[in-house]
Amino acid sequence: MNSATRVAYGQALVELAEKNPDVVVLDADLGAATNTNKFGAAFPERYFDMGISEADMMATAAGLAASGKIPFASTFAVFAAGRAFDQVRNSIAYPKLNVKIGATHAGISVGADGGSHQAIEDMALMRALPNMTVICPSDDAEARAATFAAAEMEGPVYLRFSRYATNTFHGDDYTFKIGKGEIVREGTDVALIACGLMVNIALEAAEQLAGYGVSARVVNMPTIKPLDNDLVLDCARTIGKIVTCEEHSVIGGLGSAVCELTSRMCPVPVSRLGVNDVFGKSGDVPGLFEEYGLTAAHIVKKVNSLLA
Amino acid sequence: MAQDLAAVAKQIRRDIIEETAAAGSGHPGGSLSSAEILTVLYFDKMNVDPANPRWADRDRFVLSKGHAAPVLYAALAERGFFPREDLKTLRDIHSHLQGHPNMNDTPGVDMSTGSLGQGLSVANGMALAGRLDGKDYWVYCLLGDGEIQEGQVWEAAMSSAHYKLDHVIAFVDHNKLQIDGPNDKVMTVNPVDEKFAAFGWHVQVIDGNDLEAVSAAIDAAKAETGRPSVIVCETLKGKGVSFMENQVGWHGKAPNAEQAAEALAELSAE
Numbered sequence: 001m002n003s004a005t006r007v008a009y010g011q012a013l014v015e016l017a018e019k020n021p022d023v024v025v026l027d028a029d030l031g032a033a034t035n036t037n038k039f040g041a042a043f044p045e046r047y048f049d050m051g052i053s054e055a056d057m058m059a060t061a062a063g064l065a066a067s068g069k070i071p072f073a074s075t076f077a078v079f080a081a082g083r084a085f086d087q088v089r090n091s092i093a094y095p096k097l098n099v100k101i102g103a104t105h106a107g108i109s110v111g112a113d114g115g116s117h118q119a120i121e122d123m124a125l126m127r128a129l130p131n132m133t134v135i136c137p138s139d140d141a142e143a144r145a146a147t148f149a150a151a152e153m154e155g156p157v158y159l160r161f162s163r164y165a166t167n168t169f170h171g172d173d174y175t176f177k178i179g180k181g182e183i184v185r186e187g188t189d190v191a192l193i194a195c196g197l198m199v200n201i202a203l204e205a206a207e208q209l210a211g212y213g214v215s216a217r218v219v220n221m222p223t224i225k226p227l228d229n230d231l232v233l234d235c236a237r238t239i240g241k242i243v244t245c246e247e248h249s250v251i252g253g254l255g256s257a258v259c260e261l262t263s264r265m266c267p268v269p270v271s272r273l274g275v276n277d278v279f280g281k282s283g284d285v286p287g288l289f290e291e292y293g294l295t296a297a298h299i300v301k302k303v304n305s306l307l308a
Numbered sequence: 309m310a311q312d313l314a315a316v317a318k319q320i321r322r323d324i325i326e327e328t329a330a331a332g333s334g335h336p337g338g339s340l341s342s343a344e345i346l347t348v349l350y351f352d353k354m355n356v357d358p359a360n361p362r363w364a365d366r367d368r369f370v371l372s373k374g375h376a377a378p379v380l381y382a383a384l385a386e387r388g389f390f391p392r393e394d395l396k397t398l399r400d401i402h403s404h405l406q407g408h409p410n411m412n413d414t415p416g417v418d419m420s421t422g423s424l425g426q427g428l429s430v431a432n433g434m435a436l437a438g439r440l441d442g443k444d445y446w447v448y449c450l451l452g453d454g455e456i457q458e459g460q461v462w463e464a465a466m467s468s469a470h471y472k473l474d475h476v477i478a479f480v481d482h483n484k485l486q487i488d489g490p491n492d493k494v495m496t497v498n499p500v501d502e503k504f505a506a507f508g509w510h511v512q513v514i515d516g517n518d519l520e521a522v523s524a525a526i527d528a529a530k531a532e533t534g535r536p537s538v539i540v541c542e543t544l545k546g547k548g549v550s551f552m553e554n555q556v557g558w559h560g561k562a563p564n565a566e567q568a569a570e571a572l573a574e575l576s577a578e
Contacts, residue, residue, distance in 0.1 A: 024440070048436065048471070056463035059426040063433020066411070066419055068364065069440070071433075086423055087460075091430060095411050095420035 001140070001168045005161040005196075006104040008140035010035025012147035013072060013102075017043050023151060024064055026050055026073045028057045033163075034074040034104045054079045058087035058099070065097040070151055073099060077106035077160060081122035092156050093129040100150045101126075101158045106136070107247035108280040108288045109164035109197055118280035124252020126158040127225045133178060134224040136160040136246075136254075138199035139168045142222055145176035153178060160196065162247075164285050167200050181228040187217035190303050191235035194245035195221050195254050198273075198294065202245050205299035214303060227257045229265075236266040243271045243302050247294060250274040271306045273299060313519050316386060317347040321548045322575045323382035323395050329568035331399040334407070337558040338452060339379035341483040341517070341543040346383040348522045349448055358388040361415040367445050368418045368434050372427020373452035373481065374408040375560070380417070381405050389416035425458025427451065428478060432464055435473045446530070449478045454486030457495045462507070468536040469508030476536040477529045478509075481516065483545035485556045504538045516541020548575055 017023045017039060024046045031037035031049060040047035050057040054075050061071040073080070080103040081088070092099045103122060110118045126134045135150065135157060137143040143161060150157040169184065184199065185206050194202040199220045206216040217239060219231060235242055242262070244255035255272030262268055275292050289295050320343045328334035350356070354367040371380050378398065385392045390404070397403035404413040408422030419430050431449035438445050451461065468476050480500055488494045501511045510532040514521040522541070529537035545559070546552030549571040552563075563571055 024436075046440065050467060051463075051470075053460075053463035053467070055426075055460045056429045056432075056467055059429030059460070059464070060433040060436070060467065062426075063370075063419070063430035063435075064437045065433075066430065067368075067434045067437030067441075069437050087426055087429075090420070090423040091426050 003140045004165040005137050005143035006035050008143035009102055009147050009161050010038045012144040013039040014042050016151050022070045024069045024071050026057050026061050028054045028075045030075055036074045054084040055087045058084040059091045061099045062091040062097045065099045071099050072102050074102035077103035077119035077122045078117055081125045093131045096131045096155055098154055099156050104161040105163045106160045108292055109162050109285050111285045112282050114282035115279040120249045120275045123224055123248050133157045135222055136195040137222050138220050139170055141168055141170035149176055149178050162197055166197050179223045179226045181219050181221040181231040184220050185218040187215040189215045190241045191217045191239045192243050193219045193221050197247050198245040201296050204296040208296055208300050224254050229261055232258055232261050233266055236262050236268045240268050241306050246274045248274050271302050273302050313347055316351050317343045320382040324378045325568050325571045327378045327395045327398040328562040330396040333562050334378055335375040335560050337545040339376045340547045341545045342379055342481045344517050344519050344522050345479050346379050350383040350387045353526050368447045370419045370427040370431045370449040371409055371421050372449050373455050374421030377409050384416040424455045425460040428461055428464035431476050432467050432473055435476045447476050451480050453480055453482045453491055453497055456497055465507040472534050473536045474533050478538045480540045481543055482540055483543045485545045487559050489556055500540050510535050510537040513540045516543040517547050
């Protein structure tokens with residue numbers, strides 16, 4: 001409860017491995033940070049530390065998948081999607097191999113390590129690849145469920161996890177389905193469509209908006225690709241105003257995916273809240289969210305200007 | 309057997325000329341230089357079943373230098389993985405024979421390749437899976453000499469040795485030419501053997517256009533335990549077609565009809 005999604009991921013891998021002997025895990029010298037070291041301790045023969053060589057790790061995972069294994073390859077998002085992009089593209093996505101990329105430390109909530117380590121473009125890169133599924137869970141319960149779901153589906157999956165702990169808002173009855181979003185708070189004036197850490201913050205914003213007499217629907221959209229088109233279009237048609245919220249660049253992520261769909265099927269005003277085409281920097285996480293415009297107050301402001 | 313293999317190698321060379329001539333593009337030079345390697349693999353050493361190309365126990369081959377697709381397609385067609393007539397459809401919009409190998413399009417292709425430097429890592433992954441499953445298959449990987457300028461090759465070389473992958477057998481097609489010119493002018497790769505030895509590999513340097521030398525080297529590599537093996541194959545780019553031999557210009561250019569006829573005549577002479 002209330003732990004970082006990367007922690008839930010590490011625990012889920014151990015549970016998965018107990019059930020499925022084909023699950024193997026690779027890491028690039030970050031097992032303690034990505035939490036795959038728990039798997040390494042429990043199943044050392046199925047755990048491959050590849051050293052600091054992300055490119056080699058991704059293509060090795062491809063070879064394992066080509067021979068029937070279900071490899072989870074883990075490192076920080078900035079390296080998984082950036083450093084090893086060509087390996088993910090040509091050795092995983094192009095041949096549609098069954099590799100799961102467990103990318104942790106995504107977004108600016110990496111905190112103190114700074115802009116070099118804060119992936120704000122990873123979903124854009126991964127979403128542009130054919131055959132790739134992109135998932136960004138919002139809490140530990142969803143991270144666990146998404147890890148199981150990724151193992152069950154055939155084909156490449158990019159799982160985006162956070163370093164920073166957040167509030168668990170999913171109950172024990174939560175069932176996760178790839179490609180399905182969920183309405184976590186009903187509302188009629190504006191739809192806040194969020195993913196990752198921003199779902200909790202959007203819920204906070206909705207509460208504040210209620211105080212101003214604005215009724216906000218909050219949608220948790222954990223699968224960025226394939227997008228839950230039905231749910232987005234329902235927001236567009238029944239509410240008519242959308243604010244997307246993501247801890248990612250406003251270019252190429254959830255906001256872009258929503259705009260691509262609505263512009264074609266149901267053009268309505270969409271305002272994208274995210275990192276505004278700049279790199280991050282070192283700092284404490286609340287301070288960074290304040291500085292980069294990712295707080296409930298920023299969402300409220302965005303909503304007010306959209307409704308004005 | 310030796311004479312049969314020589315005939316197969318010659319047929320594969322004729323196929324390479326016919327494929328690239330029909331396509332009007334492609335890479336004949338580095339395909340011709342590695343004809344003996346693929347001949348020995350697919351017609352002598354590799355345990356494969358053309359009727360069941362995804363057989364779990366089969367030996368694997370990763371063409372890391374994916375631009376040499378014509379030689380792989382020729383070997384697979386001659387071995388019966390798909391009809392020989394398909395070879396003339398290379399690179400056609402309706403063909404299963406992509407410009408670079410695609411494992412989901414072409415029966416017998418074990419891995420999609422083309423972006424250089426990635427195949428040895430993939431071979432390692434296949435070997436790790438085989439070890440986990442208690443299978444005894446071999447994983448072969450063909451690297452270009454220019455290709456080993458890619459840093460990932462050395463990440464992979466480190467991994468093969470670290471994990472003691474003695475069922476990985478790599479070849480370097482050392483024909484000494486790459487697109488921009490001789491390796492030595494573009495980016496020195498020598499000493500190839502010492503580099504792999506320093507990374508913990510069992511190393512052999514052979515005449516890679518000699519069928520018996522290739523065969524013997526594979527046998528010696530298989531006898532090695534506890535470490536991966538590399539066979540540095542000294543080869544001639546464009547081997548078998550006199551006007552293509554050792555000419556950098558034939559790396560990525562197809563022969564026209566007249567040149568193809570001349571090459572085929574030379575490859576048909578006794």
